[in-house]
Amino acid sequence: MWQSAIWILIADWTLRITFSVIVLLRKRTTSETFAWLLIVLLFPLLGAGAYLLLADNRLCRLRSRWALGLHEGYARWRRRLERYRYTGWREPQADVAQMSRLIEAASGALSLDGNRITMLSKSEEVFCDLIRQIDQAQTSCFLEYYIWESGGLADDVAASLMSAARRGVDCRVLVDAVGSWGFLRGKQVQELRRAGVVVHAALPVGLFRSLLYRFDLRLHRKLVIIDHRVGYVGSKNMADPRFFKKSAGVGQWVDAMVRLEGPAVDPLSMVFLEDWYFETKGSPEINHYLEQISPPEPLGQTVVQVAPSGPGLDSEAIHQLIIGAIYSADTQLTITTPYYVPDLSLQRALIIAARRGVDVTLILPKRVDSRLVRLASRASIQELAEAGVKVMLYQNGLLHTKSITIDGEMSIFGSLNLDPRSLQLNFELMLVLYDEPFTAQLIALQNNYIQESQLLKPDSQPQPSLPVQVLESCVKLIAPLL
Secondary structure, eight states: OHHHHHHHHHHHHHHHHHHHHHHHHSOOOHHHHHHHHHHHHHSHHHHHHHHHHHTOOHHHHHHHHHHHTTHHHHHHHHHHHGGGBOOOOSSTTSHHHHHHHHHHHHHOOOOEEEEEEEEEOSHHHHHHHHHHHHHHOSSEEEEEESOBOOSTHHHHHHHHHHHHHHTTOEEEEEEETTTTHHHHTSHHHHHHHHTTOEEEEESOOOHHHHHHSOTTOOBOOOEEEETTTEEEEESOOBSOTTTTTGGGSSOOEEOOEEEEESTTHHHHHHHHHHHHHHHHOOOOOHHHHHHHOOOOOOOSOEEEEEEEESTTSOTTHHHHHHHHHHHHOSSEEEEEOSOBOOOHHHHHHHHHHHHTTOEEEEEEESSOSOHHHHHHHHHHHHHHHHTTOEEEEEOSSEEOOEEEEETTTEEEEESOOBSHIIIIISBEEEEEEEOHHHHHHHHHHHHHHHHTEEEOOGGGSOOOOHHHHHHHHHHHHTGGGO
């Protein structure tokens, strides 16, 4: 009996030590490494299994190898965009010029001149504008979403897509397999396919697939390209907020999108074609696209960088973008995000900005649809409020817009949440816009949110009970993995 116990003990510690070494050898942030060490050492069998399923990002390595085959196409694409590259910064060392260089060095994204940006801040406005563009489409309609849920105005978009497909427009829909689970198993997807719309699920889950790469990586982008001349980017899923997640108890979801026209639509098309090629395992269309379709002609004066992130790309690029933006702020910094689960560098950057005199405002929804996020973020939000950050809690629904404005001259807008999943794992898409008129529009939208929010006063918050404090501390330890 005692010999069996010894062998079990030896196996147990062999497992703990082996996986601890594996964790230490991986290149991760200190907080993420510590969280995995904690899990592996406290729960050796379960921790090892969780690590194999969730931590080993084989998809990243797979997609990186696959992307090498498109290297020549990427080089040609970059060369043809050089004529739109913006180089007219008033001062080479100005904050906007430095941010542009940082993003290009980290992600390869060029600052492209000649774009026209239109803010769409209301849900119905987004749907109507999108339907109008689909109804006018002549060659292609490409849509990419994390969530597609039938009902309401989303059905009108589907009807427009079916009509476009019947008249010969190349209509494709790429949706996340988990986020759009109900849609992919519903009647509407069959109707779309019968009409000629090609619908494909991204990152499907399953036992065999989970053995190849982690199943919690998600396609979180919200992207539409019409005729390779009009693009839509933002936070809004293909779901009518009047019907979406009504039982969650958080109210209607509040989102915004932008319509983009001009040369910056070209990299949006490349993002979609890359995602489509990888998920469908079809023939690469990027070379055909480069030969047949020219970049859209300049239509405005907005300078835009398109910054995608996700497996296969530099995992630090999007994080550097956010941290760099915060440190570049001199007078004003306003952020909207539905989920705030910061790492140490993000939390400290915001505190330092407030303490050096920047007017820092963080706008969050009062109620979110994740209990884990509430537990993981409460202490961090409280610390920000105590440090002088104006934390505004939005009252009229789940504020889902993801935006940053800096000093009235630069803005960041797209699908990225300020949590580890968005910053490190998901496929996301952000626009960096160097344009004072658009930034003024975005600040006006943020101010509208502020008017519907309540200021978090540090001294007015009740102290949570001891069990809740212990639970929050435990969740905070694993927050880097949420």
